[in-house]
Amino acid sequence: MRGLFTAGVLDVFMENGITFDGAVGVSAGACFGVNIKSHQIGRTIRYNKRFCEEWRYRSYRSLLLTGDLYGADFCYHELPDKLDIFDTDTFVNDPMEFYVVATDCVKGEPVYHKMTDGGCEDLEWIRASASMPLASKVVKLGEHHLLDGGITDSIPLEFMEKQGYEKNVVILTQPLSYVKHSYKKVMPLIKTTLHKYPNTIERIRTRHLMYNAQTTYVKVREESGDAFVIRPPEALGIGALEKDSLQMQRVYDIGRDTATSSLDAVRSFLDH
Numbered sequence: 001m002r003g004l005f006t007a008g009v010l011d012v013f014m015e016n017g018i019t020f021d022g023a024v025g026v027s028a029g030a031c032f033g034v035n036i037k038s039h040q041i042g043r044t045i046r047y048n049k050r051f052c053e054e055w056r057y058r059s060y061r062s063l064l065l066t067g068d069l070y071g072a073d074f075c076y077h078e079l080p081d082k083l084d085i086f087d088t089d090t091f092v093n094d095p096m097e098f099y100v101v102a103t104d105c106v107k108g109e110p111v112y113h114k115m116t117d118g119g120c121e122d123l124e125w126i127r128a129s130a131s132m133p134l135a136s137k138v139v140k141l142g143e144h145h146l147l148d149g150g151i152t153d154s155i156p157l158e159f160m161e162k163q164g165y166e167k168n169v170v171i172l173t174q175p176l177s178y179v180k181h182s183y184k185k186v187m188p189l190i191k192t193t194l195h196k197y198p199n200t201i202e203r204i205r206t207r208h209l210m211y212n213a214q215t216t217y218v219k220v221r222e223e224s225g226d227a228f229v230i231r232p233p234e235a236l237g238i239g240a241l242e243k244d245s246l247q248m249q250r251v252y253d254i255g256r257d258t259a260t261s262s263l264d265a266v267r268s269f270l271d272h
Contacts, residue, residue, distance in 0.1 A: 001242045026156060
């Protein structure tokens with residue numbers, strides 16, 4: 001639900017005509033970020049508030065009955081196809097490249113998928129990117145067994161630079177002071193649940209080291225003028241299972257306020 005901060009930022013960008021040649025999303029950043037390519041201002045906050053108490057969308061009941069905390073069929077099929085329709089025509093016609101990151105469980109390495117049509121397979125890649133360990137089943141797509149992209153590439157700035165993008169706007173959902181710590185308490189359960197995937201277990205065990213190294217890299221690129229970073233001013237204080245629509249709106253509004261105050265600086269960064 002911290003991703004609602006990102007949704008607020010992107011809606012302000014869209015409202016003010018700020019566009020990009022390419023983007024990459026990880027986990028909630030993939031689920032919510034994809035709406036920038038379909039030009040659907042307000043869609044993320046709208047459907048989250050509308051379905052926040054729907055058990056098929058997100059609940060422990062869904063986890064117990066389906067194996068997924070966020071119901072796969074409801075979130076990635078019924079919702080975008082029928083309830084709050086994802087605009088695939090606009091998605092296809094917008095020239096922006098949009099990538100999602102997932103983790104190949106067998107190799108314990110990130111996999112980058114370039115979305116092409118916003119159809120069923122693309123949405124399954126988004127589902128894979130957002131499939132958190134312990135809260136989701138492994139997603140099987142072709143030859144891949146996939147989970148949350150944040151396990152192996154939480155902040156894929158270097159990936160975008162390797163694609164040739166020289167100036168990047170990075171949206172983070174943690175404040176500047178945030179430091180990630182290890183998952184010691186849940187590692188026994190991780191080892192039991194993902195025993196078929198030792199490489200991914202190791203990546204989860206050391207994820208905090210990767211994440212903290214990436215935030216350091218982001219700061220270096222920010223200071224050199226090669227990246228513009230948007231962060232919340234303080235911890236957002238919202239949990240993954242938040243069902244209070246007022247709290248959702250609060251986090252979304254923080255994103256909007258942060259983006260609005262940064263508009264001139266973002267434009268200047270992109271124009272030079």
